[in-house]
Amino acid sequence: MSIKASFLIAAPTSGSGKTTIARGLMKLFTQKGYRVQPFKCGPDYIDTKFHTAVCGRPSINLDTYMASPEHVRELFAHYGADADICVVEGMMGLFDGYNRELGSSYEIAQVLDIPVVLVVDAKSAAYSMAALLSGFINFRKDICFAGVIFNKVGSERHFQMLQQVCDDLSITCLGYLPKSPILEHTSRYLGLDFSEDTDNQALVQLLENHICWEKLLEILPGREQIIPTLGARLCRFACRRTNHSALVARNAESFSFLYQETLDKFKQVSFFNPETEVPSFDGIDLLYLPGGYPEKHLEALTRNEAARKAIKTFADNGGRIIAECGGMMYLCKEIITDEGSYPMCDVLPYSISARQDDRKLSLGYRQFTLNGQQFRGHEFHYTQFVGDIPPSITQVYNAKGEPVPTPVFRYKNVWASYTHLYQIPSDL
Secondary structure: OOOOEEEEOOOOOOOOHHHHHHHHHHHHHHHHOOOOOEEEEEEOOOOOHHHHHOOOOOEEEEEEOOOOHHHHHHHHHHHHOOEEEEEEEOOOOOOOOOEEEOOOHHHHHHHOOEEEEEEEOOOOOOOOOHHHHHHHHHHOOOOOOOEEEEEEOOOOOHHHHHHHHHHOOOEEEEEEEEEHHOOOEEEEEEEEEEOOOOOOHHHHHHHHHEHHHHHHHHHHOOOHHHOOHHHHHHHHHHHOOOOOOEEEEEEOOOOOOOOOHHHHOOOOOEEOOOOOOOOOOOOOOOEEOOOOOHHHHHHHHHHHHHHHHHHHHHHHHHOOOEEEHHHHHHEEEEEEOOOOOEOOOOOOOEEEEEEEHHOOEEEEEEEEEEEEEEEEEEEEEEEEOOOOOOOOOOOOOOOOOOOOOOOEEEOOOOEEOOOOOOOOOOOO
């Protein structure tokens, strides 16, 4: 059954349905008996949870701002080595990056040399799609389009008109999804609700009925052609593993923004739930507090006073901690909401506001230099510091090199910031 195919699912704009179709195809291929390795363009933590749920194996982020093209190829080779099909879900519009097309889904397809399946929202349009598709397909000549899937198609007659577009442009039409209530997603805080049931058999049935998935697999090039130096890249990736043991805070929402690659770099990883468990630091080199939504679970975090005291003692005694965004908030003195103030670990003497009136989106790639090392990551949150922004130990910049007010904190062996790091430092 092994087919060894790879492709990237992209769209002209966000909201076109690429996440729905990517998730559905991953589920469909998995049910057909294929080993499907999911990937996600960019620093997204939420779509990867959908992927992992339907494929039964962790989804891996691919990002050409935070990592070099060579490292992206190594990730693709390493995690896709034993897969039959590798499916990469794009982000935003195909050519939308941090600086024109740099960092875009297009660049990932170019770096990996894999074909693109374009998902197009066809609602309220017919032959005008010819101009849109012609523009996307001819804008850059250094990627290959495997075909087009139309979304939100109103009728069979509507689909026939869209097929005519593909025929006239000599583009492979891979089918469509009709307008349907089951394809509507609710918005949740910073993105899609990853707590919802992702095992949506109705979606898979729609895909079976309307998408030419077998044709897609037939026209895709073999993955051996795409990555001919697989063995060398696997070796280089393995050499980057550390000898450190990490204790990682993790649960469904409060501390859930994790790169699988980060976890796989450690010699040993153990987990604890800050809402219900007290951490043990025996044999641990590093406590890692990743981001998430702690402001959604403040009562549980406050009740577990023993965990908060243990973490403060660990920090005060020189224990190594890396805390990102939600993890940093957890280390602060308190988090304030419209309902009141909730005490946190009090390692950092700052107050964080999650009040509705204080909500302000902070979003974008981040970079800074510390101890002679350059770090890259991203920031995505609505919470803010109460009062003036605290002083930072280094200046943080966005992807274009412009200064931003995001602070980086250092207390003994604790590193903390709103920035989600791509590579966890071994010697901070």
